[in-house]
Amino acid sequence: MANTLYDRTIAFAGICQAVALVQQAAKNGYCDTDAFETSLKAILNVSPSSTLNVFGRESDLKLGLECLVKGIDNTPAGSEITRYIISLMALERKLSSRNDAMSQLGDRIQMLGRQAEHFAITDDQMISNLASVYLDVVSPIGPRIQVTGTPTVLQQSSNQNKVRALLLSGIRSAVLWRQVGGKRRHLIFGRKKMVEQAQILLARM
Secondary structure, three states: OOOOHHHHHHHHHHHHHHHHHHHHHHHHOOOOHHHHHHHHHHHHOOOOOOOHHHOOOHHHHHHHHHHHHHHOOOOHHHHHHHHHHHHHHHHHHHHHOOHHHHHHHHHHHHHHHHHOOOOOOOOHHHHHHHHHHHHHHHHHHOOOOOOOOOHHHHOOHHHHHHHHHHHHHHHHHHHHHHHOOOOHHHHHHOHHHHHHHHHHHHHOO
């Protein structure tokens, strides 16, 4: 996997897209359908030919790129996005240090890959299966990610499944971020460059 600004921007946009969708689903119970499908498919794409290949085309990451450019700010919504990103990255670091959990995660994702031959990735059953992988394998490692939203929306199991499936997608992108050389210092000192790269990608859509 190439280790360039482009690759880091794509991987980070993947994380941003997952958390932007978590925010939408937790507040409204629904989210951008195309972006949702892209983020879920990324979970099952375990042997991509390139960083972009995890997600498909650059335009499939439009929501994540927009979130990277505009969404991480000092507004309450922006602070929430930042909190989700930091929490996901902390959880991925703990997960990646646990060989047993990583191996279990790999097995479960392989099994889901076989199921995806018979079901659409956005089928309720697939979303429920993705959510259970997050719940069984990732969540127990901690720290738990506190998702805020509309209480009546979050009480519905179908929306809980959506949120957990999207958090699993966020973990997938956080793994990718690390694979392409993404480090904490890039977030602190290199964010401006990633924003500029994201703006270039958005301008050509």
